Amino acid sequence: MTTRWLSPDEQRAWRAYIAASVLLEDTIDRQLQQEAGMPHVYYSILANLSEVPERRLRMTELAEGLKITRPRLTYAVARLEKDGLVRRESCQWDKRGSVAVLTDEGMAVLEQAAPGHVETVRAALFDRLTPEQVGQLEEIFTSVTEGLQGEGGGSEEVPWRRRSSPSCS
Amino acid sequence: MTTRWLSPDEQRAWRAYIAASVLLEDTIDRQLQQEAGMPHVYYSILANLSEVPERRLRMTELAEGLKITRPRLTYAVARLEKDGLVRRESCQWDKRGSVAVLTDEGMAVLEQAAPGHVETVRAALFDRLTPEQVGQLEEIFTSVTEGLQGEGGGSEEVPWRRRSSPSCS
DNA sequence: TAGGTTTGCTTCAAACTTGAACCAAGCCCC
DNA sequence: GGGGCTTGGTTCAAGTTTGAAGCAAACCTA
Numbered sequence: 402m403t404t405r406w407l408s409p410d411e412q413r414a415w416r417a418y419i420a421a422s423v424l425l426e427d428t429i430d431r432q433l434q435q436e437a438g439m440p441h442v443y444y445s446i447l448a449n450l451s452e453v454p455e456r457r458l459r460m461t462e463l464a465e466g467l468k469i470t471r472p473r474l475t476y477a478v479a480r481l482e483k484d485g486l487v488r489r490e491s492c493q494w495d496k497r498g499s500v501a502v503l504t505d506e507g508m509a510v511l512e513q514a515a516p517g518h519v520e521t522v523r524a525a526l527f528d529r530l531t532p533e534q535v536g537q538l539e540e541i542f543t544s545v546t547e548g549l550q551g552e553g554g555g556s557e558e559v560p561w562r563r564r565s566s567p568s569c570s
Numbered sequence: 571m572t573t574r575w576l577s578p579d580e581q582r583a584w585r586a587y588i589a590a591s592v593l594l595e596d597t598i599d600r601q602l603q604q605e606a607g608m609p610h611v612y613y614s615i616l617a618n619l620s621e622v623p624e625r626r627l628r629m630t631e632l633a634e635g636l637k638i639t640r641p642r643l644t645y646a647v648a649r650l651e652k653d654g655l656v657r658r659e660s661c662q663w664d665k666r667g668s669v670a671v672l673t674d675e676g677m678a679v680l681e682q683a684a685p686g687h688v689e690t691v692r693a694a695l696f697d698r699l700t701p702e703q704v705g706q707l708e709e710i711f712t713s714v715t716e717g718l719q720g721e722g723g724g725s726e727e728v729p730w731r732r733r734s735s736p737s738c739s
Numbered sequence: 740t741a742g743g744t745t746t747g748c749t750t751c752a753a754a755c756t757t758g759a760a761c762c763a764a765g766c767c768c769c
Numbered sequence: 770g771g772g773g774c775t776t777g778g779t780t781c782a783a784g785t786t787t788g789a790a791g792c793a794a795a796c797c798t799a
Contacts, residue, residue: 404685411696414708419614421711422591423637424718434787440755445588461777468592473756475779480754497764497777516573527580529713537706539583542590544698549593603757609785630747642786644749649784666747666794 425525432521437514442469443477444518447486447511450503457502459492486510594694601690606683611638612646613687616655616680619672626671628661655679 407415429441437444449466450456458466464474478501481487486507492498503511527535576584598610606613618635619625627635633643647670650656655676661667672680696704 404688405692406688407691407696410701410704410708414704414711415691415695417708417711417715420637421714421718422595424715426591427637428718430787442755459777460779468589468596470757471778472758472780476755479779492777495765495777497762499778519573519575522576522584523574525718526584526714527576529717530710532579534706534710535579535583537703538710539579539586541699541703541707542583542586545590545695546586546593548698549590549597549694599757611785628747629749639787640748641750641788645785648749661747664747664795666792668748 428525429518429521433514433518436517437510439481442467442473443481444511444514446474446477446481446501447503447507448515450487450501451508451511455502456508457490457500460499460501463501481507597694598687598690602683602687605686606679608650611636611642612650613680613683615643615646615650615670616672616676617684619656619670620677620680624671625677626659626669629668629670632670650676 426441433439433441433444445467446463449463450458460474460478461471464471467474478487478489482489486504488502488504490500490502492500530538595610602608602610602613614636615632618632619627629640629643629647633640636643647656647658651658655673657671657673659669659671661669699707
């Protein structure tokens with residue numbers, strides 16, 4: 402099959418997206434590194450834990466929520482644990498499993514870092530968008546996520562299913 | 571000043587964007603790693619070089635175009651040079667400078683990898699968007715790039731200027 | 740034209756990410 | 770209830786990214 406190249410419109414959109422997303426991630430990473438001493442993903446780990454009952458989540462659930470690989474999460478949580486922001490417990494119901502728990506100190510760090518983070522996101526993104534554009538942004542990327550969810554990466558045919566496992570109290 | 575938190579709409583948009591952009595980058599990285607043996611940024615380096623007269627660019631111009639740091643580019647070009655896809659020449663007009671040149675082999679690798687890459691981008695993104703959404707995407711992220719261009723990261727006041735240096739033939 | 744500053748790029752150490760093993764605990768099914 | 774497969778998670782080596790130095794060539798400017 403002959404390649405369906407991008408149209409000029411699509412090219413421009415793609416380039417704009419790539420440039421902006423790189424700049425945006427860099428900006429956020431730098432800001433959080435400065436004010437909280439950690440990169441964006443690490444902050445997101447704390448944030449995710451903070452929003453969940455008991456502030457505890459199975460490693461795999463956390464990884465799935467953040468769309469990152471398990472080894473990456475293992476490494477990150479190890480660092481956060483060393484810093485005292487997260488504690489690790491083993492899951493009682495499933496001896497294989499382990500659970501990450503946000504500590505009080507982790508919660509404190511998160512709360513202290515949150516305003517600066519939100520301000521950065523606002524300044525870089527939302528302050529520049531109209532309300533309609535906010536809606537457009539959500540629609541576009543929700544659609545992209547749906548398309549990518551669970552597809553291996555190419556021509557796989559793995560039927561995808563979601564487990565709703567409890568966080569193992 | 572009290573924090574201006576994100577509204578529910580903004581929250582949803584932000585989460586959708588983060589999730590999708592992570593998934594998208596991962597998908598592209600994996601595809602290119604498989605089919606071209608290199609991550610997305612490396613591919614972009616080749617692509618940028620291919621679009622420019624003489625297929626040569628000063629390191630800094632290249633880094634600016636890709637929105638990546640100089641050390642990162644140095645490392646990447648070193649690898650690409652080792653693979654024979656890029657050659658490095660020193661700039662005659664400015665003895666400090668060095669120039670990256672896309673080799674014929676690099677061009678060949680690029681051309682061979684391009685269709686698969688475009689197909690991935692299409693499948694993940696453009697095939698799911700209406701023409702209006704393509705326009706919206708461009709507008710939103712062009713605006714974000716403009717906002718972020720040249721700002722250090724926070725409260726700096728550095729007036730930004732662009733040099734239009736020739737690529738040092 | 741000497742001295743100090745800037746610019747262009749690289750080097751370095753430390754942190755992070757990746758994919759491929761690896762391992763132990765559950766699951767299945769006879 | 771003992772193989773064999775799957776699942777949950779970690780470990781490992783190799784590769785990449787980062788920010789801080791470092792270094793040499795240009796650029797002032799007196």
